[in-house]
């Protein structure tokens with residue numbers, strides 16, 4: 001069977017979030033980092049999510065990157081294309097949701113697309129076109145203070161209207177309540193009036209199911225990862241998806257178990273403390289990293305010694321706010337971050353070369369640094385460890401077993417996340433060997 005869904009995601013963690021939901025709903029999924037420049041062996045894969053960094057780039061660049069991703073996905077025969085952005089509709093009047101949606105719609109040959117940002121399971125809902133985060137309107141949710149894309153207007157029809165020259169319509173909840181057919185008829189009536197973009201209300205999973213049914217034949221849909229939960233059931237009804245008992249099953253894992261943590265979020269600090277009570281770990285200090293290579297060498301030696309005895313072992317720059325502030329005051333915010341990210345990347349590259357095969361990374365930026373140091377371009381998505389954080393696997397040149405990789409953004413995961421991760425991987429791959 002050919003590719004059913006091809007997604008273009010405007011950032012890395014957003015891509016993983018969508019991929020994770022697709023797997024949970026029964027699709028076998030690969031996430032790529034950027035547009036692949038080589039042919040991938042997609043074998044049994046139902047969905048590919050291309051992760052771009054197009055949320056905050058200039059609109060022109062975001063459009064060019066998104067069109068390149070679309071062309072690649074179309075080349076793989078994707079039946080439906082999904083433009084994925086944040087469930088808080090992160091964008092500015094300059095874009096990039098409007099310009100990218102316009103370009104993708106034009107190129108994919110459709111006359112209309114929809115915007116379904118809601119993710120009810122995470123408290124993101126839309127009513128009468130207004131986006132809510134929990135019980136707050138978007139512009140009163142904290143998002144009005146976002147450093148890159150402050151969201152100061154919760155009326156998405158108005159927000160999108162400032163990003164596109166085309167008229168923007170609304171599929172409101174009373175229409176959805178009448179079911180998929182009535183919703184489709186409403187969308188068609190809007191299309192007949194020339195409405196190219198339709199913001200869709202969504203209060204709950206039931207609304208997502210109605211929307212998915214109404215939208216399954218659209219060449220292009222856009223939204224958050226919530227819609228990704230609902231679409232696979234429609235693909236199944238069409239006979240596009242094979243019944244797969246365990247879409248998140250991964251290949252047998254092998255190699256040493258390492259945790260690298262560069263996140264200083266409260267959740268991660270708790271996870272680090274919990275892990276250190278049970279397993280060995282060593283701290284990285286940006287001030288010492290700035291001096292010479294001795295500090296990094298010492299961390300490497302510590303990790304090697306413990307990996308040799310079976311691991312798992314932790315190397316962490318994670319520190320309480322006062323220590324982070326002190327490092328930032330001495331080195332500058334950017335340099336402190338860079339030193340840590342570079343060190344984590346070097347540790348990953350060296351230790352994976354030496355046989356680490358199971359790697360957990362904490363921190364969004366930290367994960368980006370590690371993935372790029374390892375030269376990873378594609379991830380097969382497995383079952384999740386905790387909500388939103390799946391195990392993944394990437395092929396490793398010269399090694400039979402792939403690298404098993406879990407990339408956790410700061411605030412995700414329960415307290416026992418690091419230790420749990422390896423136990424979940426064992427179950428998921430039916431036993432792994434060090």
Ligand code: ADP
Nearest residue numbers: 263265317319327336337340363364365366410
């Ligand atoms: P999160 O997902 O929690 O935001 P990130 O990895 O995205 O985590 O961001 C954390 C940032 O903090 C990274 O740039 C990292 O290099 C930096 N950092 C980590 N530890 C320290 C530290 N001890 N002092 C200063 N900066 C640090």
